[in-house]
Amino acid sequence: MERRMLEVKRGVLAANDEVADGFRRQRREEGTFFVDVMASPGAGKTTLLLALVEKLRARAGRAGAPAPALGVIEADLESDVDARKIKEAGVASVELNTRGVCHVEMGMVEMAFEAFGGASFEWLFLENIGNLVCPAEFDTGAHCRVMLLSVPEGWDKVVKYPPMFAVVDALIVTKSDYLPLNPDFDLAALEERARALNPRLEVFVTSARTGEGVEELALWLEDRRGACVAR
Ligand SMILES: Nc1nc2c(ncn2[C@@H]2O[C@H](COP(=O)(O)OP(=O)(O)O)[C@@H](O)[C@H]2O)c(=O)[nH]1
Numbered sequence: 001m002e003r004r005m006l007e008v009k010r011g012v013l014a015a016n017d018e019v020a021d022g023f024r025r026q027r028r029e030e031g032t033f034f035v036d037v038m039a040s041p042g043a044g045k046t047t048l049l050l051a052l053v054e055k056l057r058a059r060a061g062r063a064g065a066p067a068p069a070l071g072v073i074e075a076d077l078e079s080d081v082d083a084r085k086i087k088e089a090g091v092a093s094v095e096l097n098t099r100g101v102c103h104v105e106m107g108m109v110e111m112a113f114e115a116f117g118g119a120s121f122e123w124l125f126l127e128n129i130g131n132l133v134c135p136a137e138f139d140t141g142a143h144c145r146v147m148l149l150s151v152p153e154g155w156d157k158v159v160k161y162p163p164m165f166a167v168v169d170a171l172i173v174t175k176s177d178y179l180p181l182n183p184d185f186d187l188a189a190l191e192e193r194a195r196a197l198n199p200r201l202e203v204f205v206t207s208a209r210t211g212e213g214v215e216e217l218a219l220w221l222e223d224r225r226g227a228c229v230a231r
C-alpha cells in the first residue's frame with residue numbers, strides 16, 4: 001500500500017515536471033523570464049515584489065529604456081488581497097486561488113497564465129502559496145526559484161525545513177531592519193547551513209522598509225534574465 005502511494009506520487013511529480021519543462025521553454029522563447037517566489041506566510045513576498053517592481057522600473061528608466069513589461073501570478077489559498085495590491089502598483093496580475101491546496105502545480109500555472117490573455121512579459125513572477133514545505137516539491141516552470149526567510153521567523157528554519165533551501169537558486173533574507181531587535185538571528189549560521197545544503201545558493205540580505213539589498217537583488221535577477229532569454 002505504502003509503495004503504491006509512493007509510485008503514484010512519483011508519477012504525478014514526473015508528469016508535472018514534463019509540463020513545467022515545456023512551459024519554461026516556451027516562455028524563454030517569448031523573452032519572458034519567470035521567477036517563482038516562495039516563503040512562509042508573512043515573510044514579505046508581496047512587499048518585496050512591490051519593491052522589486054519599483055527597482056526594475058527605476059533601473060530601466062535610468063538606462064533610458066522603456067518600463068519593463070511585468071506580470072505577477074498571485075497564488076493564495078483563498079483571498080485576492082495580494083493580487084489587488086499588485087494591480088494597484090500598475091502591474092498586470094492574475095489571482096490564482098488554490099481553494100486550500102498548499103502548493104502550486106503546472107495545471108494551475110497554465111490556467112493563470114492564460115488568464116493574462118496573451119499579454120507578453122519580460123518578467124513574470126509567481127508569488128507561491130505561503131508555505132515552507134510543499135511548494136519545494138513542485139516545479140512551476142520557472143527559470144529561477146527564490147525563497148524568502150524573514151528575520152522574525154528565526155535563522156533555524158534552515159534546520160527545520162531543509163528541502164526548500166536545497167532547491168532554490170537564491171535565499172533572500174527579508175526584514176533586515178529587524179536585525180537589531182532579533183540579536184539571536186544568526187546570519188552566519190544560516191548561510192553556512194544553507195550553503196551546506198546547496199553550494200550554488202546566492203544569499204541576499206534585504207529590507208523592503210529601508211531598501212537594503214533590493215538593488216543587488218534586482219541586478220542579480222537582471223543578470224539571470226540576460227543569461228536565460230534571447231531578448
Ligand atoms: N519591518 C519590515 N516589515 C516588512 C518588510 N517586508 C514586509 N513587511 C511587513 O510584513 C508583513 C507581511 O508582508 P507581506 O508582504 O504581506 O508578506 P507575504 O505574506 O509573504 O506576502 C506586512 O505587514 C509588511 O508590511 C520589511 O522589509 N521590514
Ligand SMILES: [Mg+2]
Nearest residue numbers: 045046082127
Ligand atoms: Mg503575499
